[in-house]
Amino acid sequence: MGxxxxxxxxxxxxxxxxxxxxxxxxxxxxxKVSFAAERGLVPxxxxxxxxxxxxxxxxxxxxxxxxxxxxxxxxxxxxxxRAVVSGSATLxxxxxxxxxxxxLDRVRGGRIxxxxxxxxxxxxxVHSVGRQIRESLSLHRGLxxxxxxxxxxxxxxxxxxPSAGQRMKEYPxxxxxxxxxxxxxxxxLAGEPDVLIADEPTTAxxxxxQAQILDLLADIRAETGMAIVLISHDLGVIAETCDxxxxxxxxxxxxxxxxxTLFAGPRHPYTIGLLHSLPRLETQIGALEPIAGVVPEPWxxxxxxxxxxxxxxxxxxxxxxxxQLARSGGRSVAxxxxxxxxx
Amino acid sequence: xxxxxxxxxxRAFLAILFVVTFAFVVLRLSGDPALMILGPETTPEALAAFxxxxxxDAPVWQQFLGxxxxxxxxxxxxxxxxxxxxxxxxxxxxxxxxxxxxxxxxLKILLGVPAGVLAALKRNSTLDRAIMTFSxxxxxxxxxxxxxFLILIFAVQLGWLPSSGSATWAHLILPVIVLGTAGxxxxxxxxxxxxxxxxxxxxxxxxVAKGVPWWRVVNWHALPNAAIPTVTVIGxxxxxxxxxxVVTESVFAWPGLGRALVVAVSNRDxxxxxxxxxxxxxxMVTSNLIVDMLYGWLDPRTRIPKAGVGGG
Numbered sequence: 001m002g003x004x005x006x007x008x009x010x011x012x013x014x015x016x017x018x019x020x021x022x023x024x025x026x027x028x029x030x031x032k033v034s035f036a037a038e039r040g041l042v043p044x045x046x047x048x049x050x051x052x053x054x055x056x057x058x059x060x061x062x063x064x065x066x067x068x069x070x071x072x073x074x075x076x077x078x079x080x081x082r083a084v085v086s087g088s089a090t091l092x093x094x095x096x097x098x099x100x101x102x103x104l105d106r107v108r109g110g111r112i113x114x115x116x117x118x119x120x121x122x123x124x125x126v127h128s129v130g131r132q133i134r135e136s137l138s139l140h141r142g143l144x145x146x147x148x149x150x151x152x153x154x155x156x157x158x159x160x161x162p163s164a165g166q167r168m169k170e171y172p173x174x175x176x177x178x179x180x181x182x183x184x185x186x187x188x189l190a191g192e193p194d195v196l197i198a199d200e201p202t203t204a205x206x207x208x209x210q211a212q213i214l215d216l217l218a219d220i221r222a223e224t225g226m227a228i229v230l231i232s233h234d235l236g237v238i239a240e241t242c243d244x245x246x247x248x249x250x251x252x253x254x255x256x257x258x259x260x261t262l263f264a265g266p267r268h269p270y271t272i273g274l275l276h277s278l279p280r281l282e283t284q285i286g287a288l289e290p291i292a293g294v295v296p297e298p299w300x301x302x303x304x305x306x307x308x309x310x311x312x313x314x315x316x317x318x319x320x321x322x323x324q325l326a327r328s329g330g331r332s333v334a335x336x337x338x339x340x341x342x343x
Numbered sequence: 344x345x346x347x348x349x350x351x352x353x354r355a356f357l358a359i360l361f362v363v364t365f366a367f368v369v370l371r372l373s374g375d376p377a378l379m380i381l382g383p384e385t386t387p388e389a390l391a392a393f394x395x396x397x398x399x400d401a402p403v404w405q406q407f408l409g410x411x412x413x414x415x416x417x418x419x420x421x422x423x424x425x426x427x428x429x430x431x432x433x434x435x436x437x438x439x440x441x442x443x444x445x446x447x448x449x450l451k452i453l454l455g456v457p458a459g460v461l462a463a464l465k466r467n468s469t470l471d472r473a474i475m476t477f478s479x480x481x482x483x484x485x486x487x488x489x490x491x492f493l494i495l496i497f498a499v500q501l502g503w504l505p506s507s508g509s510a511t512w513a514h515l516i517l518p519v520i521v522l523g524t525a526g527x528x529x530x531x532x533x534x535x536x537x538x539x540x541x542x543x544x545x546x547x548x549x550x551v552a553k554g555v556p557w558w559r560v561v562n563w564h565a566l567p568n569a570a571i572p573t574v575t576v577i578g579x580x581x582x583x584x585x586x587x588x589v590v591t592e593s594v595f596a597w598p599g600l601g602r603a604l605v606v607a608v609s610n611r612d613x614x615x616x617x618x619x620x621x622x623x624x625x626x627m628v629t630s631n632l633i634v635d636m637l638y639g640w641l642d643p644r645t646r647i648p649k650a651g652v653g654g655g
Contacts, residue, residue, distance in 0.1 A: 078552055101557070109554030116545060116552075124546040125644055126567045135563075136553050171643040187553060 023093070024051035025227050026075070026112070026195050031087035031097070033067070033074050033251075041084060042299045045071050046251040048087075049325070052195060055225045059238030059259070061274070062248035063295055068231045071248075072197045076112060077104045091195070110140040113188035117200035119180035123172035129156075129183045130168030136190035155186040160216060178209035185216065192224070199231045214241050235278055239263060247271045250295060250306035252322075257331035267331065267338040269311045305336070313337055351635060355628040362624040366617055367410060371403050376611035380423050397423060410617075419621075420614030424607075429614035433603065433622060437585070439509060440599030443518055443592070444584045450523030451530055451580060456573065458527065459534025463542060464561065474531060481528025490521045490594035507596035518595045522588060526580055533576045537569040544568070571641050578634030582627035586619070 033045040045067040052058050060068040073079050075089035075096050089096045091111055096104070108114075116122040124132060133152040137143040143151055149168075156164035159182040172180050181201060188196055198217060202210035218241060221228050230241050238245055239259055246256040247270065255268040266272045273291035293310035296302060304321050308314040317336050325334040377393040378385075385393075394400045398409065413420065419430040455478075462474040497517060498506035505514050541547065542565055550564040551557070589601035596602075600619060607615040639646040 076552060078548060105554045105556055107554070108552055114549075114552040116549060118545060121545040122549045124550070124564050124568070126642060127563075128643075135555065139554050171647060173644045174647060184549075187549075191554065 022053050025054045025056075025092060026052040026229070027088075027090045027093075028071065028075065029088040029090075031071060031074060031089055032085070033070050033079065034084045035079075036082045036084065037299075039299060043301070044251050044298050045074070048248070048251070048253055050246050050253065050256060052227045052229055054194070055221070055227055056244065057221065057228045057230065057242040059242035059245045060229060060231045060248060061233065061235055061238050061245060063233055065295060065298075066248045067251040068248050069199050072114070072199065072229060072231060076108050076114065076197075077101075078108075078114075106140075109136055109188075109191040109193065111191075111193055112195045112197060113191055113193035114197040114199065115181070115184045115188050115201050118204045119177055119184050120172060120204075122184060123180055125172055128169055128171055129175065133168070133183070133187050133190050136187050140191035152186075152190070155189055156183070158189065158220075159183070159186045160212070161186070177205050178213065181205060181209075181213055182216070185213075185220070189220065189224075193226055195227045195229065196221075197229045197231070200233070201230070202237060203232070203234070210237070211240075217241065235274055247274065250301060251298070252306065252334060253325055253332075254307065254334045255332065256325070261330050267333040268307075268335045269313060270307045273310075305334075351632055355632060358628050359621065359624045362620055363411075363414070363617065364407070366620040367407055368403065370611070370613050370616055371399075371406070374611050376423055376613055379609075379611040419618045422607075422612055422615050424610055424612050424615075429612075429618045432615050433600065433618045436598070436600045436603045437622075439597070440585060440588060440592070440601065442509070443515065443597055443599055444522070444588060446515060446519045447522035447526065447588075448580060448584060450519060451526030452577060454523065455527035455530025456534050459531040459573075460538055460561070460566070460569075462531065462535040463538030466539065471535075475535070478528035478531040481524040481531075482526075484525075486521050486525060486590045487594050489524070490517070490591055493517050493521060494594070509597050509599075514595075514597075518588075518591050518597055521591050521594075530573070530576055530580075534569065534573050537572040538565060541565045541568045567641065571638065574634060574637050574641065578630045578637070581633070582630035583623075584630075585626045586623040 029049050030047045031045060032043065032047050034041040034043045048071050050058065062068050070079065074083065074085045079085065085097055087097065091107060096107065130152050133155060134148040137148045137151055152168060153164045156167060161167050161179060161182050175183065202213050205213060214237060217228060230238060232238055242259050245259050245262045246253045247268065249270045255266065255271045262271065266275055276289040277291060291310055296306060296309065302309055304319040305323055308318040311318065315336065323334045323336045325332045376399065377390045381389060381393055398406060419428065422429045422432045425432055458474045462471040465471050494506045494517065497504045504516055508514050547560060547564055550560045585600055588599060589604060592599045592601035593605060604616065604619045607619065
């Protein structure tokens with residue numbers, strides 16, 4: 001698998017020095033999300049900060065429920081009335097949290113597009129694929145009629161759907177999962193966005209199709225220069241696609257680093273655990289190391305480090321006080337005892 | 344499509360045949376038309392003559408076969424009471440009933456569907472609770488209770504509207520309100536739950552995420568999907584257009600089919616009852632057929648089979 005090759009190739013290379021500091025396209029600062037529930041506000045995201053550079057690729061990795069999707073959806077105002085969002089998420093310096101619906105409608109799909117895990121149910125079953133693409137073209141580029149038709153066809157061609165003209169007239173249930181995800185990508189591209197948030201875009205697809213979709217995303221990024229935020233629970237997917245990785249656990253970023261640095265020497269015990277639980281070619285089948293314990297429920301989060309109950313190296317300090325994300329070298333780690341056990 | 348239609352039509356035919364058979368047998372087991380129509384003081388000879396002239400002395404199966412034979416030739420029998428063709432007795436009532444039921448159906452749809460959509464959009468708000476309370480009341484209160492209540496207020500106390508009859512459009516108002524509110528309540532509940540279901544679907548989130556304004560998300564993405572279950576209920580209401588107003592017609596002395604049915608049953612006017620039941624069954628079956636076709640139109644998943652092509 002690509003992870004291994006990558007990890008070995010760059011093992012002792014220092015991280016490439018970052019070029020001139022660039023203004024981030026998308027900047028999250030101390031973003032917090034809670035959901036109103038019967039037992040009061042349940043915090044789900046506890047202050048997340050990261051940047052996405054123009055044309056950059058950031059992987060958000062973590063177990064399901066760790067808040068990676070919620071973080072991104074909060075920025076677009078997709079969480080519904082029960083969500084309480086604070087902190088900041090800016091697109092080219094303009095605040096998105098608390099922005100008016102009209103402004104958000106222009107950003108959604110036009111500046112930041114999003115694709116989702118289950119392409120079949122993410123497309124409207126009663127409208128043809130072509131109409132759903134043309135809707136975006138009309139909303140964000142003012143294309144109607146013949147022009148919209150031609151552009152929709154071009155986009156379907158671009159995302160690799162054969163006989164695009166025919167497929168445009170078809171409905172989502174007539175297409176395979178992979179085709180539907182390509183159609184979703186075409187819809188996302190229709191608004192010519194600066195950022196694409198891909199929320200588990202390959203999780204529901206066959207492995208062979210996964211690779212094709214990831215390649216497609218990489219191609220499109222190279223061609224259009226749009227930034228990609230890839231949300232995945234799969235480190236392998238992240239390794240193949242992203243420049244930078246942020247590992248999330250229980251609503252916090254626990255480690256952030258360029259992908260090579262992270263794979264070469266993860267510091268946070270959760271990241272280490274994630275890497276150990278990946279299948280590796282040289283170990284025997286069945287020798288995967290799962291991370292012991294379970295993710296604490298959001299309303300029963302421990303007082304200190306959220307990972308402490310599952311961490312073999314946890315000290316009294318870990319159980320008492322949550323560690324802050326601290327920069328060291330080319331990376332940031334939120335751990336009282338950042339250690340090197342891997343590599 | 345043809346196979347679909349043939350299967351549906353066959354089933355429709357069997358349903359009608361079942362209704363006709365059931366009605367025929369039950370009517371003949373449940374009382375003697377001769378006695379009901381001629382009265383209890385008639386001589387046995389007269390009764391026997393009456394039975395002979397209407398063929399009621401033959402075994403039931405023979406009568407039934409004769410009846411079916413007549414049906415296939417388009418003859419529906421004679422009314423024992425009016426000595427006119429039963430079909431004429433019935434058909435002259437149909438417009439009167441539709442004059443009442445069509446506005447009622449319109450009221451149900453125009454009131455029920457928007458109320459349900461609104462309740463779903465404002466879920467758990469005061470508005471939602473108010474709409475749901477009214478809709479429960481709408482179908483929990485029996486029609487005759489609401490009817491009598493409205494007559495008491497608007498006809499007896501205030502004297503604004505007539506209490507019974509069908510002479511003017513003012514006569515329509517109270518029975519249409521009675522029929523409409525009950526149906527609107529049912530429709531509002533169905534529409535609300537269908538909308539809530541649809542609003543929680545990933546494709547609605549996709550639509551919002553691609554920058555579609557909310558009103559368009561509701562109209563273009565959610566409503567067409569929510570229409571699928573709602574149409575089923577409306578279809579059912581359409582099917583019962585002809586027969587559905589027995590109670591209300593009686594309360595308001597509306598001379599429609601519902602009242603004709605009550606009178607015909609109590610008189611054991613066999614041919615008339617059978618024609619009405621046949622008509623009701625035919626309406627139900629037809630509206631079911633229409634609903635099935637509407638499904639195909641509304642939902643491409645039932646119209647177009649999944650293609651056999653895979654690949655990514």
